[in-house]
Amino acid sequence: MKSSYLITKEEILKLYKPIDSKAHKGTQGHAVIIAGSYGKIGAAVLASKSCLKTGCGLVTTFVPKCGYQILQISILEVMVATDENVNFITNIHLPLIPQAVGFGPGIGKELGTQKALFEFLRVNKAPLVLDADALNIISENLSWLELVPEDTILTPHPKELERLIGKWNSEAEKFQKTIAFSEKYKVIVVMKGAPTFIINRTSVYENTTGNAALATAGSGDTLTGILTSLLAQGYEPKYASKFGVYLHGLTADLALPKTGYESFTASTIIKYLGKAFLELEN
Numbered sequence: 001m002k003s004s005y006l007i008t009k010e011e012i013l014k015l016y017k018p019i020d021s022k023a024h025k026g027t028q029g030h031a032v033i034i035a036g037s038y039g040k041i042g043a044a045v046l047a048s049k050s051c052l053k054t055g056c057g058l059v060t061t062f063v064p065k066c067g068y069q070i071l072q073i074s075i076l077e078v079m080v081a082t083d084e085n086v087n088f089i090t091n092i093h094l095p096l097i098p099q100a101v102g103f104g105p106g107i108g109k110e111l112g113t114q115k116a117l118f119e120f121l122r123v124n125k126a127p128l129v130l131d132a133d134a135l136n137i138i139s140e141n142l143s144w145l146e147l148v149p150e151d152t153i154l155t156p157h158p159k160e161l162e163r164l165i166g167k168w169n170s171e172a173e174k175f176q177k178t179i180a181f182s183e184k185y186k187v188i189v190v191m192k193g194a195p196t197f198i199i200n201r202t203s204v205y206e207n208t209t210g211n212a213a214l215a216t217a218g219s220g221d222t223l224t225g226i227l228t229s230l231l232a233q234g235y236e237p238k239y240a241s242k243f244g245v246y247l248h249g250l251t252a253d254l255a256l257p258k259t260g261y262e263s264f265t266a267s268t269i270i271k272y273l274g275k276a277f278l279e280l281e282n
Protein backbone atom coordinates (compact mmCIF):
# COMPACT_ATOMS: atom_id res chain seq x y z
CA MET A 1 0.00 0.00 0.00
CA LYS A 2 1.13 3.54 -0.70
CA SER A 3 2.55 5.28 2.38
CA SER A 4 0.36 7.99 3.83
CA TYR A 5 0.85 11.32 5.55
CA LEU A 6 -0.62 11.72 9.04
CA ILE A 7 -3.16 14.46 9.69
CA THR A 8 -1.87 15.74 13.03
CA LYS A 9 -2.66 18.75 15.20
CA GLU A 10 0.55 20.36 13.93
CA GLU A 11 -0.67 20.05 10.34
CA ILE A 12 -4.10 21.42 11.22
CA LEU A 13 -2.66 24.44 13.04
CA LYS A 14 -0.86 25.39 9.82
CA LEU A 15 -4.14 25.68 7.91
CA TYR A 16 -6.56 26.87 10.65
CA LYS A 17 -7.74 30.46 10.05
CA PRO A 18 -9.11 31.85 13.35
CA ILE A 19 -12.00 34.27 12.92
CA ASP A 20 -11.11 37.92 12.38
CA SER A 21 -12.36 40.35 15.04
CA LYS A 22 -14.09 42.41 12.30
CA ALA A 23 -15.93 39.39 10.89
CA HIS A 24 -19.70 39.46 10.42
CA LYS A 25 -22.09 36.81 9.24
CA GLY A 26 -21.73 38.02 5.66
CA THR A 27 -17.98 37.39 5.67
CA GLN A 28 -18.25 33.91 7.19
CA GLY A 29 -19.87 32.21 4.22
CA HIS A 30 -23.39 31.11 3.32
CA ALA A 31 -23.67 27.33 3.09
CA VAL A 32 -26.49 25.30 1.60
CA ILE A 33 -27.37 21.80 2.79
CA ILE A 34 -29.56 19.77 0.44
CA ALA A 35 -30.75 16.76 2.42
CA GLY A 36 -33.58 14.67 3.80
CA SER A 37 -36.68 12.79 2.73
CA TYR A 38 -39.74 11.48 4.59
CA GLY A 39 -38.42 9.63 7.67
CA LYS A 40 -34.87 10.94 7.19
CA ILE A 41 -35.22 14.63 7.95
CA GLY A 42 -32.96 13.98 10.94
CA ALA A 43 -30.07 13.68 8.50
CA ALA A 44 -30.81 17.23 7.27
CA VAL A 45 -31.03 18.55 10.83
CA LEU A 46 -27.73 16.95 11.85
CA ALA A 47 -25.88 18.19 8.77
CA SER A 48 -27.31 21.72 9.14
CA LYS A 49 -26.54 22.03 12.86
CA SER A 50 -22.99 20.83 12.45
CA CYS A 51 -22.55 23.20 9.51
CA LEU A 52 -23.64 26.16 11.61
CA LYS A 53 -21.55 25.10 14.61
CA THR A 54 -18.39 24.84 12.49
CA GLY A 55 -18.48 28.58 12.01
CA CYS A 56 -20.13 29.56 8.76
CA GLY A 57 -22.18 32.75 8.90
CA LEU A 58 -25.44 31.60 7.33
CA VAL A 59 -26.95 28.21 6.55
CA THR A 60 -29.90 27.55 4.27
CA THR A 61 -31.26 24.01 4.15
CA PHE A 62 -33.24 22.68 1.20
CA VAL A 63 -35.65 19.85 2.09
CA PRO A 64 -38.87 18.31 0.79
CA LYS A 65 -41.98 20.00 2.24
CA CYS A 66 -42.32 17.41 5.03
CA GLY A 67 -39.08 18.75 6.51
CA TYR A 68 -40.14 22.37 6.82
CA GLN A 69 -41.51 22.48 10.36
CA ILE A 70 -39.03 19.95 11.69
CA LEU A 71 -36.11 22.11 10.54
CA GLN A 72 -37.62 25.41 11.65
CA ILE A 73 -38.43 24.07 15.11
CA SER A 74 -35.24 22.13 15.69
CA ILE A 75 -32.78 24.82 14.54
CA LEU A 76 -33.86 28.43 14.93
CA GLU A 77 -30.73 29.83 13.25
CA VAL A 78 -31.06 27.92 9.98
CA MET A 79 -33.15 29.20 7.05
CA VAL A 80 -35.23 26.67 5.16
CA ALA A 81 -36.22 26.40 1.51
CA THR A 82 -38.52 23.63 0.35
CA ASP A 83 -39.12 21.51 -2.71
CA GLU A 84 -42.64 21.47 -4.18
CA ASN A 85 -42.82 17.74 -3.38
CA VAL A 86 -43.88 16.63 0.09
CA ASN A 87 -41.76 13.52 0.66
CA PHE A 88 -38.60 13.77 -1.41
CA ILE A 89 -36.58 16.27 -3.42
CA THR A 90 -37.58 16.71 -7.08
CA ASN A 91 -36.57 20.21 -8.20
CA ILE A 92 -33.90 22.31 -6.54
CA HIS A 93 -34.40 26.07 -6.62
CA LEU A 94 -32.23 28.02 -4.22
CA PRO A 95 -33.08 31.56 -3.11
CA LEU A 96 -29.37 32.51 -3.07
CA ILE A 97 -25.98 31.85 -4.60
CA PRO A 98 -24.23 29.65 -2.02
CA GLN A 99 -20.54 29.70 -1.16
CA ALA A 100 -20.67 25.91 -0.70
CA VAL A 101 -23.17 23.08 -0.94
CA GLY A 102 -23.44 19.78 0.95
CA PHE A 103 -25.68 17.34 -0.92
CA GLY A 104 -26.97 13.90 -0.07
CA PRO A 105 -27.68 12.88 3.54
CA GLY A 106 -31.01 11.11 3.73
CA ILE A 107 -32.27 12.13 0.26
CA GLY A 108 -33.16 8.61 -0.93
CA LYS A 109 -32.95 7.43 -4.53
CA GLU A 110 -36.38 8.24 -6.00
CA LEU A 111 -36.28 8.88 -9.76
CA GLY A 112 -37.36 12.49 -9.19
CA THR A 113 -34.46 12.98 -6.77
CA GLN A 114 -32.04 11.52 -9.30
CA LYS A 115 -33.23 14.01 -11.92
CA ALA A 116 -33.00 16.88 -9.44
CA LEU A 117 -29.41 15.91 -8.60
CA PHE A 118 -28.48 15.80 -12.29
CA GLU A 119 -30.06 19.23 -12.98
CA PHE A 120 -28.30 20.66 -9.93
CA LEU A 121 -24.91 19.30 -11.02
CA ARG A 122 -25.44 20.81 -14.48
CA VAL A 123 -25.82 24.35 -13.12
CA ASN A 124 -23.89 24.36 -9.84
CA LYS A 125 -20.59 26.23 -9.65
CA ALA A 126 -20.17 26.29 -5.84
CA PRO A 127 -17.64 24.11 -3.99
CA LEU A 128 -19.41 20.87 -3.25
CA VAL A 129 -19.56 17.94 -0.79
CA LEU A 130 -21.35 14.81 -2.02
CA ASP A 131 -22.45 12.21 0.53
CA ALA A 132 -24.73 9.24 1.13
CA ASP A 133 -27.54 8.84 -1.44
CA ALA A 134 -26.02 11.49 -3.73
CA LEU A 135 -23.07 9.08 -4.00
CA ASN A 136 -25.36 6.08 -4.41
CA ILE A 137 -27.15 7.81 -7.30
CA ILE A 138 -23.86 8.86 -8.89
CA SER A 139 -22.51 5.29 -8.60
CA GLU A 140 -25.06 4.35 -11.25
CA ASN A 141 -24.26 7.44 -13.36
CA LEU A 142 -20.50 7.96 -13.04
CA SER A 143 -20.34 10.33 -16.04
CA TRP A 144 -22.19 12.91 -13.92
CA LEU A 145 -18.92 13.41 -12.04
CA GLU A 146 -17.64 15.20 -15.15
CA LEU A 147 -20.09 17.99 -14.21
CA VAL A 148 -18.83 18.65 -10.68
CA PRO A 149 -16.32 21.38 -9.76
CA GLU A 150 -12.72 20.23 -9.60
CA ASP A 151 -11.82 19.07 -6.06
CA THR A 152 -15.40 18.26 -5.10
CA ILE A 153 -15.26 16.29 -1.83
CA LEU A 154 -16.86 12.81 -1.83
CA THR A 155 -17.42 11.19 1.59
CA PRO A 156 -18.23 7.49 1.09
CA HIS A 157 -18.38 4.92 3.88
CA PRO A 158 -17.02 1.51 2.80
CA LYS A 159 -20.27 0.33 1.18
CA GLU A 160 -20.74 3.60 -0.70
CA LEU A 161 -17.09 3.41 -1.81
CA GLU A 162 -17.68 -0.11 -3.14
CA ARG A 163 -20.68 1.16 -5.11
CA LEU A 164 -18.48 3.90 -6.61
CA ILE A 165 -15.29 1.99 -7.44
CA GLY A 166 -16.41 -1.66 -7.43
CA LYS A 167 -15.27 -4.51 -5.17
CA TRP A 168 -11.65 -4.86 -4.08
CA ASN A 169 -9.71 -7.98 -3.09
CA SER A 170 -7.20 -6.38 -0.71
CA GLU A 171 -6.58 -3.12 1.14
CA ALA A 172 -3.87 -2.28 -1.39
CA GLU A 173 -6.33 -2.69 -4.24
CA LYS A 174 -8.89 -0.51 -2.46
CA PHE A 175 -6.34 2.30 -2.27
CA GLN A 176 -5.18 1.78 -5.87
CA LYS A 177 -8.75 1.95 -7.16
CA THR A 178 -9.62 5.00 -5.07
CA ILE A 179 -6.48 6.83 -6.22
CA ALA A 180 -7.34 6.04 -9.85
CA PHE A 181 -10.90 7.28 -9.24
CA SER A 182 -9.67 10.52 -7.63
CA GLU A 183 -7.33 11.13 -10.57
CA LYS A 184 -9.90 10.30 -13.23
CA TYR A 185 -12.66 12.52 -11.88
CA LYS A 186 -10.42 15.16 -10.22
CA VAL A 187 -12.21 14.75 -6.90
CA ILE A 188 -11.09 14.36 -3.28
CA VAL A 189 -12.27 11.10 -1.71
CA VAL A 190 -12.76 11.01 2.06
CA MET A 191 -12.63 7.23 2.64
CA LYS A 192 -14.55 7.08 5.90
CA GLY A 193 -13.64 4.32 8.33
CA ALA A 194 -11.45 3.56 11.32
CA PRO A 195 -9.30 5.46 10.60
CA THR A 196 -10.48 7.74 7.81
CA PHE A 197 -8.14 8.30 4.87
CA ILE A 198 -8.27 11.20 2.43
CA ILE A 199 -7.28 10.44 -1.13
CA ASN A 200 -6.34 13.47 -3.21
CA ARG A 201 -5.05 12.14 -6.54
CA THR A 202 -1.93 10.13 -5.60
CA SER A 203 -1.59 11.64 -2.11
CA VAL A 204 -2.97 9.66 0.83
CA TYR A 205 -3.61 11.27 4.23
CA GLU A 206 -4.50 9.32 7.38
CA ASN A 207 -6.55 10.96 10.13
CA THR A 208 -5.27 10.64 13.69
CA THR A 209 -8.44 11.51 15.63
CA GLY A 210 -11.67 9.61 16.26
CA ASN A 211 -12.72 6.39 17.93
CA ALA A 212 -15.46 3.77 17.87
CA ALA A 213 -17.93 6.12 19.59
CA LEU A 214 -18.44 7.51 16.07
CA ALA A 215 -20.03 4.20 15.04
CA THR A 216 -23.50 5.67 15.45
CA ALA A 217 -26.36 6.83 13.19
CA GLY A 218 -25.89 10.24 11.65
CA SER A 219 -22.20 10.45 12.40
CA GLY A 220 -21.41 10.86 8.69
CA ASP A 221 -24.25 13.34 8.19
CA THR A 222 -22.54 15.65 10.69
CA LEU A 223 -19.23 15.29 8.82
CA THR A 224 -20.98 16.53 5.67
CA GLY A 225 -22.15 19.64 7.55
CA ILE A 226 -18.67 20.29 8.96
CA LEU A 227 -16.98 20.00 5.56
CA THR A 228 -19.58 22.18 3.85
CA SER A 229 -19.13 24.85 6.52
CA LEU A 230 -15.36 24.94 6.03
CA LEU A 231 -15.75 25.22 2.24
CA ALA A 232 -18.26 28.07 2.68
CA GLN A 233 -15.73 29.88 4.88
CA GLY A 234 -13.24 29.78 2.04
CA TYR A 235 -11.04 26.83 2.99
CA GLU A 236 -9.75 25.17 -0.16
CA PRO A 237 -11.18 21.64 -0.53
CA LYS A 238 -7.78 20.02 0.10
CA TYR A 239 -7.57 21.83 3.46
CA ALA A 240 -11.29 21.62 4.34
CA SER A 241 -11.22 17.83 3.93
CA LYS A 242 -8.29 17.39 6.35
CA PHE A 243 -9.54 19.96 8.86
CA GLY A 244 -13.09 18.56 8.75
CA VAL A 245 -12.20 14.92 9.41
CA TYR A 246 -9.74 15.97 12.13
CA LEU A 247 -12.35 18.11 13.96
CA HIS A 248 -15.05 15.44 13.58
CA GLY A 249 -12.80 12.79 15.15
CA LEU A 250 -11.58 15.17 17.84
CA THR A 251 -15.13 15.69 19.12
CA ALA A 252 -15.29 11.95 19.86
CA ASP A 253 -11.88 11.91 21.55
CA LEU A 254 -12.85 14.83 23.78
CA ALA A 255 -16.33 13.51 24.58
CA LEU A 256 -15.43 9.88 25.26
CA PRO A 257 -14.29 10.31 28.90
CA LYS A 258 -17.65 11.99 29.64
CA THR A 259 -20.08 9.94 27.56
CA GLY A 260 -18.50 6.52 27.18
CA TYR A 261 -18.87 4.76 23.84
CA GLU A 262 -22.47 3.73 24.26
CA SER A 263 -24.23 7.02 24.97
CA PHE A 264 -22.27 9.01 22.38
CA THR A 265 -24.57 10.05 19.50
CA ALA A 266 -24.26 12.24 16.42
CA SER A 267 -25.69 15.09 18.51
CA THR A 268 -22.68 14.68 20.83
CA ILE A 269 -20.41 15.44 17.85
CA ILE A 270 -22.26 18.72 17.39
CA LYS A 271 -22.16 19.48 21.12
CA TYR A 272 -18.37 19.02 21.24
CA LEU A 273 -17.48 21.03 18.12
CA GLY A 274 -16.78 24.12 20.22
CA LYS A 275 -14.45 22.19 22.52
CA ALA A 276 -12.69 20.75 19.47
CA PHE A 277 -11.95 24.27 18.15
CA LEU A 278 -10.76 25.35 21.61
CA GLU A 279 -8.48 22.31 21.84
CA LEU A 280 -6.61 23.63 18.78
CA GLU A 281 -5.56 26.65 20.80
CA ASN A 282 -4.17 24.57 23.72
Ligand SMILES: NC(=O)C1=CN([C@@H]2O[C@H](COP(=O)(O)OP(=O)(O)OC[C@H]3O[C@@H](n4cnc5c(N)ncnc54)[C@H](OP(=O)(O)O)[C@@H]3O)[C@@H](O)[C@H]2O)[C@@H](O)CC1
Pocket (backbone or CB within 6 Å): 039, 040, 041, 042, 043, 044, 104, 105, 106, 107, 108, 132, 133, 157, 158, 159, 160, 192, 193, 217, 218, 219, 220, 221
Ligand atom coordinates in the same frame (compact mmCIF):
# COMPACT_ATOMS: atom_id res chain seq x y z
N1 LIG B 1 -31.48 10.27 11.29
C1 LIG B 1 -31.44 10.11 9.97
O1 LIG B 1 -32.22 10.70 9.23
C2 LIG B 1 -30.38 9.24 9.39
C3 LIG B 1 -30.29 9.09 8.02
N2 LIG B 1 -29.32 8.38 7.42
C4 LIG B 1 -29.32 8.31 5.96
O2 LIG B 1 -29.83 7.07 5.59
C5 LIG B 1 -29.41 6.74 4.29
C6 LIG B 1 -28.88 5.35 4.27
O3 LIG B 1 -27.59 5.32 4.83
P1 LIG B 1 -26.82 4.05 5.28
O4 LIG B 1 -25.41 4.46 5.29
O5 LIG B 1 -27.36 3.55 6.57
O6 LIG B 1 -27.16 2.96 4.18
P2 LIG B 1 -26.26 2.19 3.13
O7 LIG B 1 -25.63 3.11 2.16
O8 LIG B 1 -27.02 1.08 2.55
O9 LIG B 1 -25.07 1.61 4.02
C7 LIG B 1 -25.32 0.66 5.05
C8 LIG B 1 -24.41 -0.49 4.87
O10 LIG B 1 -23.08 -0.05 4.56
C9 LIG B 1 -22.12 -0.85 5.20
N3 LIG B 1 -21.28 -0.02 6.03
C10 LIG B 1 -21.54 1.22 6.49
N4 LIG B 1 -20.52 1.68 7.23
C11 LIG B 1 -19.59 0.70 7.22
C12 LIG B 1 -18.31 0.58 7.80
N5 LIG B 1 -17.79 1.58 8.52
N6 LIG B 1 -17.62 -0.55 7.58
C13 LIG B 1 -18.15 -1.54 6.84
N7 LIG B 1 -19.38 -1.47 6.25
C14 LIG B 1 -20.07 -0.37 6.45
C15 LIG B 1 -22.91 -1.87 6.02
O11 LIG B 1 -22.98 -3.01 5.21
P3 LIG B 1 -22.93 -4.50 5.86
O12 LIG B 1 -21.65 -4.53 6.66
O13 LIG B 1 -24.15 -4.58 6.70
O14 LIG B 1 -22.91 -5.37 4.68
C16 LIG B 1 -24.28 -1.26 6.15
O15 LIG B 1 -25.32 -2.22 6.23
C17 LIG B 1 -28.36 7.80 3.90
O16 LIG B 1 -28.97 8.76 3.08
C18 LIG B 1 -28.00 8.41 5.23
O17 LIG B 1 -27.55 9.75 5.10
C19 LIG B 1 -28.30 7.72 8.21
O18 LIG B 1 -27.23 8.64 8.24
C20 LIG B 1 -28.77 7.38 9.61
C21 LIG B 1 -29.44 8.54 10.30
Ligand SMILES: Nc1ncnc2c1ncn2[C@@H]1O[C@H](COP(=O)(O)OP(=O)(O)O)[C@@H](O)[C@H]1O
Pocket (backbone or CB within 6 Å): 132, 157, 192, 193, 194, 195, 196, 210, 211, 212, 213, 214, 215, 216, 217, 218, 219, 220, 221, 222, 223
Ligand atom coordinates in the same frame (compact mmCIF):
# COMPACT_ATOMS: atom_id res chain seq x y z
N1 LIG C 1 -14.91 2.56 14.76
C1 LIG C 1 -14.79 3.80 14.26
N2 LIG C 1 -13.67 4.54 14.52
C2 LIG C 1 -13.54 5.78 14.03
N3 LIG C 1 -14.47 6.39 13.26
C3 LIG C 1 -15.58 5.72 12.97
C4 LIG C 1 -15.82 4.40 13.46
N4 LIG C 1 -17.04 4.00 13.01
C5 LIG C 1 -17.55 5.01 12.27
N5 LIG C 1 -16.69 6.05 12.26
C6 LIG C 1 -16.87 7.33 11.55
O1 LIG C 1 -18.24 7.70 11.63
C7 LIG C 1 -18.71 8.19 10.38
C8 LIG C 1 -19.82 7.28 9.86
O2 LIG C 1 -20.33 7.77 8.66
P1 LIG C 1 -21.59 7.12 7.95
O3 LIG C 1 -21.43 5.65 7.88
O4 LIG C 1 -21.80 7.86 6.69
O5 LIG C 1 -22.76 7.45 9.00
P2 LIG C 1 -24.26 7.97 8.75
O6 LIG C 1 -24.61 7.72 7.32
O7 LIG C 1 -25.09 7.16 9.71
O8 LIG C 1 -24.30 9.41 9.08
C9 LIG C 1 -17.49 8.25 9.48
O9 LIG C 1 -16.88 9.53 9.58
C10 LIG C 1 -16.57 7.17 10.07
O10 LIG C 1 -15.20 7.41 9.82
Ligand SMILES: [Mg+2]
Pocket (backbone or CB within 6 Å): 131, 132, 157, 220, 221
Ligand atom coordinates in the same frame (compact mmCIF):
# COMPACT_ATOMS: atom_id res chain seq x y z
MG1 LIG D 1 -23.56 8.31 5.69
